[in-house]
Amino acid sequence: MNIDRLQSLKQKLTNDADLSDIWLFYMDHFADQPELTDLGEPADNEYLDAxxxxxxxxxxxxxxxxxxxxxxxxxxxxxxxxxxQVEGRIGV
Known part of the structure; x- marks a missing residue:
């Protein structure tokens, strides 16, 4: 996994208004990379939940x-x- 792309993803999440561009970037570079999940730990965040x-x-x-x-x-x-999952659909 290219870590520079992770920084690019973070920048897109912060700055881009078009969610389809963010989704496509994620799918192209991270969707089939378990290393992204392996870098972190399970978490709870009330703000993100809300x-x-x-x-x-x-x-x-x-x-x-x-x-x-x-x-x-x-x-x-x-x-x-x-x-x-929501209404039978997957989200990230």
């Missing part, structure tokens, strides 16, 4: 149930990474 809940609620225009939320914190890069 943001995820509110964002999904706005996307679906109603209260929703988020399941299988696995959040990883990569301390060296100050980056949270995670996957979840």
């Amino acid at each position: 943001v995820l809940q509110k964002t999904c609620q706005q996307m679906f225009s109603r209260a929703i149930n988020i399941s299988d939320f696995l959040l990883i914190y990569i301390a060296q890069y100050h980056l949270f990474h995670g996957a979840f």
Whole structure:
């Protein structure tokens, strides 16, 4: 895994408004790389939980149930990474 690309991903997450560009970059460089998850530790973050809940609620225009939320914190890069399911769909 190219660590420079991880910094690029972090920069995109911070600056880019087009989520499809971020998703494509992630899929091209990290989706099949278990090393990304191996860099971190399982984590809980109430703020990210709340943001995820509110964002999904706005996307679906109603209260929703988020399941299988696995959040990883990569301390060296100050980056949270995670996957979840909502309404039969996968999100990251």
